[in-house]
Amino acid sequence: MRSTHHLPPRSLSVRIVPFLGFLAALLLAVGGPLAPRATAADPAARAVRIMPLGDSITGSPGCWRAVLWNRLQSTGYTDIDFVGTLGPQGCGQPHDGDNEGHGGELVTNVADQNLLPGRLAATLPDIVVMHFGTNDVWSAIAPDRILAAYSRLVEQMRASNPDMKIVVAQLIPMNPGSCTACAQRVVDLNARIPDWARTTSTDRSPVTVVDQWTGFSTATDTYDGVHPNASGDDKIAARWYPALTSLLDSGTPGDPGDPGDPGDPGDPGGGQPSCAASFRAPSVWQGGYQGEVTVTNTSTSPVAGWTVTVAPAGGARLGQIWGGTLTTTADGTATVTSAPWNGTLAPGARTTFGFIASAPATAGTPSATVTCTAHTASS
Numbered sequence: 001m002r003s004t005h006h007l008p009p010r011s012l013s014v015r016i017v018p019f020l021g022f023l024a025a026l027l028l029a030v031g032g033p034l035a036p037r038a039t040a041a042d043p044a045a046r047a048v049r050i051m052p053l054g055d056s057i058t059g060s061p062g063c064w065r066a067v068l069w070n071r072l073q074s075t076g077y078t079d080i081d082f083v084g085t086l087g088p089q090g091c092g093q094p095h096d097g098d099n100e101g102h103g104g105e106l107v108t109n110v111a112d113q114n115l116l117p118g119r120l121a122a123t124l125p126d127i128v129v130m131h132f133g134t135n136d137v138w139s140a141i142a143p144d145r146i147l148a149a150y151s152r153l154v155e156q157m158r159a160s161n162p163d164m165k166i167v168v169a170q171l172i173p174m175n176p177g178s179c180t181a182c183a184q185r186v187v188d189l190n191a192r193i194p195d196w197a198r199t200t201s202t203d204r205s206p207v208t209v210v211d212q213w214t215g216f217s218t219a220t221d222t223y224d225g226v227h228p229n230a231s232g233d234d235k236i237a238a239r240w241y242p243a244l245t246s247l248l249d250s251g252t253p254g255d256p257g258d259p260g261d262p263g264d265p266g267d268p269g270g271g272q273p274s275c276a277a278s279f280r281a282p283s284v285w286q287g288g289y290q291g292e293v294t295v296t297n298t299s300t301s302p303v304a305g306w307t308v309t310v311a312p313a314g315g316a317r318l319g320q321i322w323g324g325t326l327t328t329t330a331d332g333t334a335t336v337t338s339a340p341w342n343g344t345l346a347p348g349a350r351t352t353f354g355f356i357a358s359a360p361a362t363a364g365t366p367s368a369t370v371t372c373t374a375h376t377a378s379s
Contacts, residue, residue, distance in 0.1 A: 047081040048248060051125035052099040053153075054132040057172065057227060059101020061089035064228060067237035068244075069095040077248055083123040098123075107132040108141055111149035120160035127247055128157055129240060131169040131212060134226065137185045138174070146189060147196045158205050165247045166207045168197060172236065175218040176225040186213070206341040210243045211320040212236055214356055215288060238283035242292045242354025246323045249294075249351050250342055273374040274299040275345070277308045281366035288358045289366045291318070293336070295352070297345035297374070305343035305375035308353075310334040314363035323353030343375070 052058050052065050069082060070093060081096065088097020100119055110116055110132075130153075136146050150168065157164040170190040175183045194209050201207040212235075218225045221232035228236060276298045283290040293310065297303045310318060311333045318328060324336040334355075342351040359366065 047079045048127065049081050049083045049123065049125045050127045050129060050244070051083050051120075051123055052101060053084075053128050053130040054101045055105045055107075055135055056101065056103035057134060058131055059084075059086055059089070059099050060103040060227075061091055062099060062101045063091035063230070064233040064236035064240070065097065065099060066091040066093050066095040067233050068240050071237060071241055072244070075245075077245060080248070083125050085119050085122055104135060106135045106139065106141070107153070108136050108145055108149045111152040116153055116156045117160065120157065124160070125157075125164070126161065127165045127167065127244070129167045129244065131171065131236075133171055133189060134174060134186075137171070137189060138176075138179055138182055140181070140185070143189045143192045147192060150196065151200060154200055154205075154207065162204060164205050166205065167210055167240070167243050167247070168193065168207060169210050169212040169239075170194075172212045172216045172221075172228065172232070173218050174222075174226045183218075201341075203340050206339070208243050208247070208322055210239050210322055211356065212239050214320050215285065235283075235285075238290050239356075241282065242290070242352055243322050245292075246342060246352040246354070272299065273297065273301040273303045273376055275303055275306050275372040275374040277370040277372040279310070279368045279370045284366060287361060288356060289316070290354065291357055291366065291368065292352055292354045293370055294350055295338075295345070295372055296350040297347055299374070300347050302347070303343070303345040303374045304377040305338045306345070307338070307373045307375070308336045309369075309371045309373075310336060310355075311369040312357055312359075313367045313369075314359055316357045316359040316363060316366065316368075318355045318357050321353065321355040323351070326355070338375075 052062065054062075056062070058065070065082065066088075072078075072080060082098050084098040084100035086099050086101065088095065088099075091097070100123070132150075133146050136149075154166060157166060170193050171186050173183060174186055190213050197207040197209045216232065216235055221228055221235055223229045274297075276296050278294045278296075279291060280294075281289045281291050291310075291312075293308055295306050295308060308324070312318065315332070317332050318326060318334040321336065323342055324339055327335045327337075329335075336353055336355075338351075339353075342353070345351060357366070
């Protein structure tokens with residue numbers, strides 16, 4: 001948000017300056033500080049800065065950002081700040097519209113022309129949420145080149161912030177009348193993104209993949225075969241939400257710890273680690289839903305990792321997952337094991353993972369039985 005500061009008339013400022021000098025001297029004389037103890041530059045005092053990065057799907061107008069912002073606000077994630085060098089473009093609802101979604105931009109051009117470092121320096125994000133590459137696909141640029149551009153941008157993000165958290169989309173489908181080959185090109189690129197992310201992710205700077213393709217229809221969720229309509233905006237926001245809240249719950253941009261955490265003198269271990277899991281379905285549509293499981297350390301000892309069993313009701317089956325590794329049995333029961341970056345939980349800490357489930361048309365309200373097993377450092 002921007003504000004305009006009006007300077008006082010010169011005659012008034014001349015009268016104020018001596019008084020301010022007298023006041024400053026008086027404060028120094030009595031030992032009073034001239035500035036508050038915490039400032040916006042203190043990491044603990046500022047909101048988590050989130051950069052939406054991409055092309056027109058993100059920025060022109062990119063109303064999924066408004067949907068996502070308001071959902072985060074309404075569910076208690078209020079200490080956040082969407083950042084970018086571009087401002088909002090309407091969307092009909094109040095939201096923090098700052099973004100880095102440049103219409104028509106190719107991710108390969110951004111990498112080749114070294115455009116991102118200046119944008120990062122101007123906004124200093126902690127998390128980047130990236131849906132980028134649609135124009136490259138339209139231009140018949142090969143997946144190898146697009147993924148090389150992704151890698152270059154990740155290098156630049158980590159140069160800006162070594163602890164950068166990066167959330168990358170498998171692109172929404174596209175089927176414009178002027179590009180009959182585009183639909184398959186998106187599929188080809190999306191198939192490569194998870195392996196790229198696995199080799200690019202680090203414990204300190206994780207790369208999380210969000211499947212924006214599955215369940216998204218160019219016929220009903222776009223107005224031109226490419227750009228999302230209101231239904232598409234809702235689906236995109238619903239897919240970003242659990243991945244983003246998982247990072248926010250894990251303490252981004254960094255939790256220095258609490259002096260009273262287990263391991264301090266006087267608390268040698270705190271007993272056997274344990275955890276609990278809870279399920280909810282934040283988004284439901286015909287034939288499926290988005291599920292979210294919250295894992296909480298319920299013990300007084302650190303949890304080094306966790307495994308959650310999810311038994312969905314009504315014949316549902318888990319498919320795409322983020323925030324963990326999925327194994328599914330023949331009866332549909334799923335086992336999800338923590339990812340390297342969200343397995344360690346201090347006492348009372350929590351994290352989330354999300355998934356997309358398919359369900360029969362006759363299935364009722366989504367529900368699932370979830371149980372959690374905690375791991376120790378040696379298990």
